[in-house]
Amino acid sequence: MTETETAGTSGGGEPEVSESLKSFGEVVKAFRKRARLTQEEFAPLVRYSLPTVASIEQGRRFPPVDFVDRAEEVLDAFGTLKGAARHLSRKPGLASWFRQWAQLEAEAVSLYTYECRLIPGLLQTEAYAQRLFRDQLPPLGDEQIEAQMAARKERQRLLTERPNTAYSFIVEEHLLRRQLDGERTTRELVDHLIRLAERRNIELQIMPVVRDSHAGLDGPMRLLETSDNHWLAYCEGQESGRLIHDRKVVSMLQMRYARMRSQALTLPDSLGLLRQMRGAA
Known part of the structure; x- marks a missing residue:
């Protein structure tokens, strides 16, 4: 039994894709490539799994707060990722x-x-x-x-x-x-x-x-x-x-x-x- 305020995704699968999530994913991908890192190299630096990083870059996963903070530091993104994260259109994990x-x-x-x-x-x-x-x-x-x-x-x-x-x-x-x-x-x-x-x-x-x-x-x-x-x-x-x-x-x-x-x-x-x-x- 769990509190339904955070029942997660509709139907129990991946969250619905929004334009803001896709845009954020593209920004992460651009800064990652600028840093000449593959997803395999980037994932351990932000302490998240490769599938999670891939899902975020594809706009299928809402980025956790600590992911944004770590990615910002690892990629030296000049505050761009934190700024973009503030405009994401859905709350992570919320029904x-x-x-x-x-x-x-x-x-x-x-x-x-x-x-x-x-x-x-x-x-x-x-x-x-x-x-x-x-x-x-x-x-x-x-x-x-x-x-x-x-x-x-x-x-x-x-x-x-x-x-x-x-x-x-x-x-x-x-x-x-x-x-x-x-x-x-x-x-x-x-x-x-x-x-x-x-x-x-x-x-x-x-x-x-x-x-x-x-x-x-x-x-x-x-x-x-x-x-x-x-x-x-x-x-x-x-x-x-x-x-x-x-x-x-x-x-x-x-x-x-x-x-x-x-x-x-x-x-x-x-x-x-x-x-x-x-x-x-």
Whole structure:
């Protein structure tokens, strides 16, 4: 089971080719040839496999951030590759139905997330995310997992690069009790959540296992406030997602989220529970 925000490519194959991806690939190829390197010689210098390099140059593979950085240095590209990468038209490893929401959350002034299935992608550690991707069915190839990890890491930069955005997360306690991938991964996850919860712009609340009233039983939800103070919502299933503009529906979801905030543990109590879990791990 994996978070469908990064379900990867449509149909599980290569990502759809876009003109910007093809253009970027041609630029990489031109600088590689200028440096008089074959693909076989270039691949180990950027620490990626030959098939990955070939896919990027053919415009069939979205370049990970570290590939762009390494290629820029190896090829002495004068900032050209980094500049071209900023204009690529699709996000790496993001499911088609999630991309519009991903673009909106990158500019949101407030972002609220309730999750009952798994730790939200923005909060995941690398080990936790890797476990999710390795367990996904149908199985993913190494390059697909690599692309999804790159997408996850890129999204997570929002938490540190947008300090004026207010983030609120409500997460079910049972997700932390499950010990996905073992005690070590869970301990790393709890430590990571504690560090995030201590940031001024991040509020993390735990919904206890035992609760006689729960406003979120209809499932996960996300809410965001745009820069012009317009609220939108997003709900997703296993293979689909829905961006919600309808003000009545958004208002209803805001009402449910507000109620859950009062039903979940307070911020200090949630942090205290995490510290208790860390001590017991």
